[in-house]
Amino acid sequence: MSLIKAKQSMNNLEEALERLGEALAIKEEENTLVVDATIQRFEFVIELYWKTLKRLLELEGIQTYTPIEMLKASYTVHWLDDETIWLQMLNDRNKTSHIYDAEMTNQIYQNIKSYYPVLSSTYRFLKDRFTAES
Secondary structure: OOHHHHHHHHHHHHHHHHHHHHHHHOOOOOOHHHHHHHHHHHHHHHHHHHHHHHHHHHHOOOOOOOHHHHHHHHHHOOOOOOHHHHHHHHHHHHHHHHOOOHHHHHHHHHHHHHHHHHHHHHHHHHHHHHHHHO
16 A cells, blocks of 8 residues: 555545544534434545554555454554444444434434544544654
């Protein structure tokens, strides 16, 4: 995997995290458009995390083929602190493709609020680690 692709992945992830933060900053939780947009942005962030971590692991010589393999490998090399919350994020991301009721939508939205600090701190850790190596 090229260093250039890894850097681009980090840039894309940073932008997606900023956009998720913007959506979470809107305090209109009863507005279904805000909730739906936040969930969509969460989907983007998780997809970009999967691709970025996979690329960064490849730079370390570690091959992964699925999001769960990537999470386990990232946890093993101490890039992720809490494997359980990351597996829950992946599970919620998978559920977002099949949300048909307001209760599940609201639960995932509430979960995203608690995930955001983890997503942000992990990004900062990766950026610091990755920048130090380039």
